[in-house]
Amino acid sequence: ExxxxxxxxxxxxxxxxxxxxNCSYTVSGLRGLFWYRxxxxxxxxxxxxxxxxxxxxxxxxxxxxxxxxxxxxxITAPKPEDSATYLCAVQANAGNNRKxxxxxxTSLAVNP
Amino acid sequence: DAGVTQxxxxxxxxxxxxxxxxxxxxxxxxxxxxxxxxxGQGPQFIFxxxxxxxxxxxxxxxxxxxxxxxxxxxxxNVNALLLGDSALYLCASSRQGVNEQFFGPGTRLxxx
Numbered sequence: 001e002x003x004x005x006x007x008x009x010x011x012x013x014x015x016x017x018x019x020x021x022n023c024s025y026t027v028s029g030l031r032g033l034f035w036y037r038x039x040x041x042x043x044x045x046x047x048x049x050x051x052x053x054x055x056x057x058x059x060x061x062x063x064x065x066x067x068x069x070x071x072x073x074x075i076t077a078p079k080p081e082d083s084a085t086y087l088c089a090v091q092a093n094a095g096n097n098r099k100x101x102x103x104x105x106t107s108l109a110v111n112p
Numbered sequence: 113d114a115g116v117t118q119x120x121x122x123x124x125x126x127x128x129x130x131x132x133x134x135x136x137x138x139x140x141x142x143x144x145x146x147x148x149x150x151x152g153q154g155p156q157f158i159f160x161x162x163x164x165x166x167x168x169x170x171x172x173x174x175x176x177x178x179x180x181x182x183x184x185x186x187x188x189n190v191n192a193l194l195l196g197d198s199a200l201y202l203c204a205s206s207r208q209g210v211n212e213q214f215f216g217p218g219t220r221l222x223x224x
Contacts (some may be wrong), residue, residue, distance in 0.1 A: 004154075032211045043116070043202050043215035044155070087154055091211055098145070098168045100213065102154030 002027045002092050006103035013110050016077045021106045023088030024070040031093035033071050034100065035064050038085045047073075047086075078110045114139060116205050116216035124222045125193050133188040133219045137205030143167075144186040145213060146178060147202040155202055161186050162208060190221075198223045 003026045013019055025033065032051050036044035048057040050066040057064045061082065063074040073086055085107045089100040117136045125131050137144050143162045147155035157170035161180035180186045184205075190197055200220050204213035 034212070036215075041200070041218075041220070043118075043204075043218045046212055046214055049212055089154070098143075098160050099157035099170060100145075100155070102156075104152070104154050 002090065002101050004088055004090055004101050004103040006086075006088050006106050008106060009104070010107040011109070013075075013078055013108070015079055015110055015112050018074070018076045018078070020075070021073040021086055021108070022070060023073070023103055025088075025090045026069075027090050027092045027101070029093035031091040033066055034089045034091070035062075035071070035073055036087045036089065038087055038105070040085075044087055075108070078108075080110045080112050083108055083110045116141075116203055116214055118201075118203050118216040118219050120219060121217070122220045122222075124224065126224050127193055127195060129193050129223075130189065130191045131193060131221060133190075133201050133203075133221070134185065135188070135203030135205075135216060136185045137203075138214050141205035141207050141214070142184050143206045143208055144180060144184065145204045145206070146186070146188045147204065148172075148197075149200045149202055149218070151199075158188070193223045195223050197221065 007022045035047040038044045048064040053068045065072045085105040087105045089102045119134045145160040146158040149155040159169040164180045175191045177189045200218045202218045203216045206213045
């Protein structure tokens, strides 16, 4: 069964303290892996799509990487405004499958 | 360029009632997906609409139904509401053949 597991569940960092979030997945052929940011009570905000092992994408203080079994979201020198829940989702490459399978997210708090 | 819009923002219903939620996709998008997100959980896929037809459905009962209109906007209908239907309902739009989905702000449904 297709599955996504994110760790840690929650992470508290000091401003400027770099760290990484993990997303491990089991899927019958990967069409794409997606990272989203979600603020409380709001819809997820798209960050990155990764398609193949070895691929990397960057946006400001965020960098996403992908291997055959997991993805990392690296946060460099985070600021308090980076506080949010970061969600990972995968789309399986199986026929007409369109749905995204989501992890439970990592809740990140960055203290000033 | 307007993003994905949803209405209403909040809704309170009682058990047994019926509810209709609405979504307008991002300009240029023709595909709409609906998700249910319980507190502290990742989004759960309900179904996806393209060309006014349901293309794929998640593990939700028939009480959940939808519709897509010629202008690509969509409705989610839930009949015979249960307490467990209380959640944030998210609409995401995308373009046919493009994997990235963009989310609206969600509708918070409370069933009493």
